[in-house]
Amino acid sequence: VSHVAELVAVGTEILLGNIANTDAQMISRGLSELGINVFHHTVVGDNPERLGKTIALAASRADIIITTGGLGPTADDLTKETVAGAFGKKLNLHQPTVKRIDSYFARTGRKPTENNYKQAMLPEGCHILENDWGTAPGCAFESDGVTVIMLPGPPRECTAMFHNCALPYLRSRFVDGVLVSRNLHVFGMGESAVEAKLFKMISEMKNPTVAPYAKEGEMFLRVTAKAESEQEAQAMIEPVAAEIYSVLGDLIYTDKYESLEDTVVSGLKQTGITLSVAESCTGGSIAKRITDIPGSSAVFMGGVCTYSTASKTALLGIPEQLIAEKGAVSCEVAEQMAVNVRKKFSSDLAVSVTGLAGPDGDGSGLPVGRVYVALACADGVWCRPLDLGSGRERIRVSAANHGLDMVRRYISGLPVVQE
Amino acid sequence: VSHVAELVAVGTEILLGNIANTDAQMISRGLSELGINVFHHTVVGDNPERLGKTIALAASRADIIITTGGLGPTADDLTKETVAGAFGKKLNLHQPTVKRIDSYFARTGRKPTENNYKQAMLPEGCHILENDWGTAPGCAFESDGVTVIMLPGPPRECTAMFHNCALPYLRSRFVDGVLVSRNLHVFGMGESAVEAKLFKMISEMKNPTVAPYAKEGEMFLRVTAKAESEQEAQAMIEPVAAEIYSVLGDLIYTDKYESLEDTVVSGLKQTGITLSVAESCTGGSIAKRITDIPGSSAVFMGGVCTYSTASKTALLGIPEQLIAEKGAVSCEVAEQMAVNVRKKFSSDLAVSVTGLAGPDGDGSGLPVGRVYVALACADGVWCRPLDLGSGRERIRVSAANHGLDMVRRYISGLPVVQE
Numbered sequence: 001v002s003h004v005a006e007l008v009a010v011g012t013e014i015l016l017g018n019i020a021n022t023d024a025q026m027i028s029r030g031l032s033e034l035g036i037n038v039f040h041h042t043v044v045g046d047n048p049e050r051l052g053k054t055i056a057l058a059a060s061r062a063d064i065i066i067t068t069g070g071l072g073p074t075a076d077d078l079t080k081e082t083v084a085g086a087f088g089k090k091l092n093l094h095q096p097t098v099k100r101i102d103s104y105f106a107r108t109g110r111k112p113t114e115n116n117y118k119q120a121m122l123p124e125g126c127h128i129l130e131n132d133w134g135t136a137p138g139c140a141f142e143s144d145g146v147t148v149i150m151l152p153g154p155p156r157e158c159t160a161m162f163h164n165c166a167l168p169y170l171r172s173r174f175v176d177g178v179l180v181s182r183n184l185h186v187f188g189m190g191e192s193a194v195e196a197k198l199f200k201m202i203s204e205m206k207n208p209t210v211a212p213y214a215k216e217g218e219m220f221l222r223v224t225a226k227a228e229s230e231q232e233a234q235a236m237i238e239p240v241a242a243e244i245y246s247v248l249g250d251l252i253y254t255d256k257y258e259s260l261e262d263t264v265v266s267g268l269k270q271t272g273i274t275l276s277v278a279e280s281c282t283g284g285s286i287a288k289r290i291t292d293i294p295g296s297s298a299v300f301m302g303g304v305c306t307y308s309t310a311s312k313t314a315l316l317g318i319p320e321q322l323i324a325e326k327g328a329v330s331c332e333v334a335e336q337m338a339v340n341v342r343k344k345f346s347s348d349l350a351v352s353v354t355g356l357a358g359p360d361g362d363g364s365g366l367p368v369g370r371v372y373v374a375l376a377c378a379d380g381v382w383c384r385p386l387d388l389g390s391g392r393e394r395i396r397v398s399a400a401n402h403g404l405d406m407v408r409r410y411i412s413g414l415p416v417v418q419e
Numbered sequence: 420v421s422h423v424a425e426l427v428a429v430g431t432e433i434l435l436g437n438i439a440n441t442d443a444q445m446i447s448r449g450l451s452e453l454g455i456n457v458f459h460h461t462v463v464g465d466n467p468e469r470l471g472k473t474i475a476l477a478a479s480r481a482d483i484i485i486t487t488g489g490l491g492p493t494a495d496d497l498t499k500e501t502v503a504g505a506f507g508k509k510l511n512l513h514q515p516t517v518k519r520i521d522s523y524f525a526r527t528g529r530k531p532t533e534n535n536y537k538q539a540m541l542p543e544g545c546h547i548l549e550n551d552w553g554t555a556p557g558c559a560f561e562s563d564g565v566t567v568i569m570l571p572g573p574p575r576e577c578t579a580m581f582h583n584c585a586l587p588y589l590r591s592r593f594v595d596g597v598l599v600s601r602n603l604h605v606f607g608m609g610e611s612a613v614e615a616k617l618f619k620m621i622s623e624m625k626n627p628t629v630a631p632y633a634k635e636g637e638m639f640l641r642v643t644a645k646a647e648s649e650q651e652a653q654a655m656i657e658p659v660a661a662e663i664y665s666v667l668g669d670l671i672y673t674d675k676y677e678s679l680e681d682t683v684v685s686g687l688k689q690t691g692i693t694l695s696v697a698e699s700c701t702g703g704s705i706a707k708r709i710t711d712i713p714g715s716s717a718v719f720m721g722g723v724c725t726y727s728t729a730s731k732t733a734l735l736g737i738p739e740q741l742i743a744e745k746g747a748v749s750c751e752v753a754e755q756m757a758v759n760v761r762k763k764f765s766s767d768l769a770v771s772v773t774g775l776a777g778p779d780g781d782g783s784g785l786p787v788g789r790v791y792v793a794l795a796c797a798d799g800v801w802c803r804p805l806d807l808g809s810g811r812e813r814i815r816v817s818a819a820n821h822g823l824d825m826v827r828r829y830i831s832g833l834p835v836v837q838e
Contacts, residue, residue: 015457017448018632022439024462029436038434039469043443043460050458057476213437277724283710284703287724291702294778294811302726302734305696305706311721311764345730359713392713 003174004037006062008054010070010079011153012045023068023151023158030167033224034175036064046076055086059146064174066166069153071136073115079150080139084123087143091121094128097137104135129165133157140169147173180233181224184244187260187405188251191219197247201240208233208240217398218260250414253405260404261289267411268299275407276345277303278316278337278352280328281371285400286351301345306337316340327364329354331372331383338376349410350376351403355386357395371399375406375416382406382416422593423456425481427473429489429498430572431464442487442570442577449586453594454645455483465495474505478565483593485585488572490555492534498569499558503542506562510540513547516556523554548584552576559588566592599652600643603663606679606824607670610638616666620659627659636817637679669833672824679823680708686830687718694826695764696722697735697756697771699747700790704819705770720764725756735759746783748773750791750802757795768829769795770822774805776814790818794825794835801825801835 007024014021024041031038039061044054051070058065070079081091097120105112119136122128129138129149134157140149149166151158171178186194191214195202198221201210208225223240227233245252254263268275277286287303290296304315309328312318318336326332334354342350355371356362369390374383384402388395406416426443433440443460450457458480463473470489477484489498500510516539524531538555541547548557548568553576559568568585570577605613610633614621617640620629627644642659646652664671673682687694696705706722709715723734728747731737737755745751753773761769774790775781788809793802803821807814825835 014444015447015460016451017444017446020439020441020444021460025433025436025439027436028434032435039464039466040473041434041440041460041462045458047458054459211435276730279703279706281710282707283715283719284698284706284722284724287698287703287726288701288707291700291724291726291815292812296702297726300702300726302730303703303724304734305703305710305722305724307706307710307716307719307721308764311695314765315721315723315763344734345727346733393711396710 002037003064004039004062005031005064005066006058007038007041008051008058008065008067009041009043009153010046010051010067011043012076014043014069015045022155023153023162026155026159027066027068027162027166030162031170033179033181034167034170035179035226036170036174046070046078048078048082051079051082052086055083059086059144063145064147064149064170066149066151068151068158071119071138071150071152073113073118073135077118080121080123083148083150087123087141087146087148089123089125089141089143092124093117094120094122094137097122097128100130100137101135127169129161129169131157131161132164133160138165140166177226177228178230178233179224179226180230180237181222182237182241182255183220183222184241184248184252185215185218185220185254185257185259185263186248186251187218187253187401189219189248194219194221194248198244201243205240208236210240210244217394217401250409250412253408259289260401260408262293264404264407264411265290265293265296265299267408269295271411273349273411274299274301274345274347276301276341276347276350277403278341278350279303279305280307280312280337280352280354281357282353282396282400282403283307285396286353286403289400289404301347304341304344312337316344327366329356329362329364329366329370329372331374331385334372334374335376335381335383338374339381342376348377349407351407352376353399353403355388355395355399357392357399358390359392369395371395371402373399373402373406375403375410377410384417421456422483423458423481424450424483424485425477426457426460427470427477427484427486428460428462428572429465429470429486430462431495433462433488434464441574442572442581445574445578446485446487446581446585449581450589452598452600452643453586453589454598455589455593465489465497467497467501470498470501471505474502478505478563482564483566483568483589485568485570487570487577490538490557490569490571492532492537492554496537499540499542502567502569506542506560506565506567508542508544508560508562511543512536513539513541513556516541516547519549519556520554546588548580548588550576550580551583552579557584559585596645596647597649597652598643598645599649599656600641601656601660601674602639602641603660603667603671604634604637604639604673604676604678604682605667605670606637606672606820608638608667613638613640613667617663620662624659627655629659629663636813636820669828669831672827678708679820679827680712683823683826683830684709684712684715684718686827688714690830692768692830693718693720693764693766695720695760695766695769696822697760697769698722698724699726699731699756699771699773700776701772701774701815701819701822702726704815705772705822708819708823720766723760723763731756735763746785748775748781748783748785748789748791750793750804753791753793754795754800754802757793758800761795767796768826770826771795772818772822774807774814774818776811776818777809778811788814790814790821792818792821792825794822794829796829803836
């Protein structure tokens with residue numbers, strides 16, 4: 001049986017452009033993994049008439065409705081009464097939720113107002129989705145063959161409640177067996193080139209499915225299998241993943257972690273290798289992304305951002321003459337930056353970046369987008385010369401990706417630059 | 420006359436959760452500034468039947484429909500034929516667009532395929548919105564009292580075309596006079612506290628309006644006036660802005676720039692003051708944000724990310740004994756980091772951060788969220804001790820904001836720390 005879900009976001013702040021409807025993206029991704037179709041997203045304001053009509057329309061064309069937002073304590077928040085009303089249901093005061101609200105406020109040392117107890121009014125006969133991330137509980141009920149789930153709007157709460165409460169609820173009702181996914185992250189080949197290479201798999205395979213996803217400066221392939229058990233699903237994924245590996249080889253940098261920086265930090269931890277960085281045009285982006293990962297302090301010694309030419313000499317001891325002869329944006333300077341920052345931080349490895357992120361050039365005649373990324377270890381140093389096109393932000397992200405990619409290739413014993 | 424617009428995004432990739440509908444946010448914000456109401460956003464897949472119904476529904480409840488997506492060259496892209504069809508219009512080949520496509524491909528050294536010319540098929544009698552940012556033109560037409568505008572989906576193209584083509588088109592048709600906004604950016608007081616202080620203005624003023632917007636770790640107030648001329652609107656905004664300044668004072672850091680980093684870089688440029696940074700728990704975030712601003716190289720000398728304790732000594736010469744006595748996370752170490760990095764980079768000012776971003780503590784017994792931010796100039800050094808709560812990302816953003824705020828207060832001749 002094929003199911004259709006419709007997402008209804010309730011919130012004037014989305015219609016005013018104050019925030020984007022990121023809850024819908026997060027939920028859609030989860031539903032897609034369950035194999036549940038989504039044909040419509042709707043956003044409607046905190047207006048009972050328009051919300052009521054939206055719910056009635058959704059009920060006429062979907063068998064699952066998921067609402068986000070409007071569960072708060074203020075007069076504006078009217079999702080529960082309106083949605084319940086659309087299905088002829090009343091709201092009842094739910095005592096366990098009253099107690100949860102009391103203990104939440106006691107814990108945070110504040111006093112609840114009468115308004116807060118509005119959050120304990122829930123549709124009669126509903127299944128409560130407890131909110132461990134805030135005060136507004138969600139709920140689910142079935143009526144007239146339609147399953148309705150209501151979740152709070154704030155993305156942090158909505159994400160946690162969707163994954164911990166709504167997904168298990170949906171899985172138990174609408175999914176026979178289990179769905180298991182594996183993400184194969186690719187760096188060094190664009191989405192369309194990967195799609196072209198794997199066109200047959202992507203367009204024809206039904207179980208497992210293979211789907212490409214774009215990511216900033218990179219992409220990943222998601223292989224999803226549906227089976228009776230987790231073990232069986234993994235066994236179905238195995239040969240498909242193996243075939244993709246045979247096509248893309250070491251362009252796949254992980255099938256386990258979330259990102260290049262996550263892969264790099266985990267790889268450094270496993271090998272006991274330490275890292276430092278010297279950044280010019282990326283201006284601290286690599287350091288920022290590595291330190292985004294909790295626990296990176298075990299392997300990341302630190303870095304320098306030698307943004308001015310003088311600081312390349314003052315901080316890293318790059319000879320003024322070398323800069324004068326070769327230019328601050330050159331392979332020679334990149335390599336020297338990596339070699340010297342490695343010594344400064346007494347780290348095993350060091351990566352460096354120098355380049356032109358634009359919008360203006362540096363007067364040297366080099367094009368915007370020209371970047372040199374270097375990696376140094378005790379035994380040598382390598383440099384990737386790159387032309388990364390245009391767009392300051394894009395150039396900076398891509399240059400940082402290349403730096404991280406060189407580190408992960410080194411750790412994995414792969415060639416760091418093209419032979 | 421009050422107008423109602425409905426946004427219809429066409430794209431299966433949004434329904435799959437591949438991307439968020441950020442076009443809708445961008446367009447909603449623009450419409451809100453024009454004073455045009457938005458009551459519904461809808462997302463629908465590349466499916467002619469469902470898209471046709473969605474357009475018919477939108478036409479029944481709005482007098483402006485803006486579609487995004489589905490203008491590309493592939494068979495999937497069917498927005499133009501479906502939307503035109505919903506209003507009984509045919510598509511015609513538009514010769515000037517054929518020429519534009521030819522010259523676009525000639526310029527990029529590629530050859531157009533038959534598919535590309537599909538983009539030159541446009542609704543009869545429509546107004547063409549030329550696309551200088553891609554190959555798919557947009558268009559606009561009026562039918563049955565409804566104005567329909569179609570824009571391409573890729574956010575970069577959609578944003579440029581909305582602001583350069585659709586907004587002027589809408590303004591000329593639906594807005595009498597002009598709307599002018601001024602954003603007052605606030606750091607150091609949260610959205611709800613600001614709302615409470617300015618409750619009467621925010622809830623009661625009609626022209627100009629005052630609206631609060633949340634931003635990561637900060638907030639801003641938008642004052643919008645509608646008048647016959649730009650000059651008149653500015654004159655209406657003036658006393659309202661002055662009243663807000665009289666309430667919030669120097670918590671308002673700009674009414675001109677977009678962000679703290681933008682304000683800081685502009686302030687440094689105007690005063691000719693140079694800056695360097697020493698970061699521990701923010702791990703390069705301040706350097707990254709400053710170098711996000713084009714032209715920051717004129718005033719930003721660079722920074723160090725002394726993530727490991729040893730690197731604080733090796734790179735910045737912080738005495739091991741001071742770290743042993745006071746702890747790496749202490750006011751004394753923060754101040755010394757700022758003083759020493761300033762000398763290293765020969766900059767006029769230096770800002771430093773040391774703290775615990777979590778998720779784990781450092782064994783010192785200090786709570787996660789404890790951060791010290793220091794600012795050094797030739798004549799002295801100041802330190803802000805902070806407790807920034809929980810959440811690694813939130814702590815890091817907030818700590819970086821405080822560092823930038825200290826710099827902007829110094830440049831503006833304001834006290835850098837609370838007296």
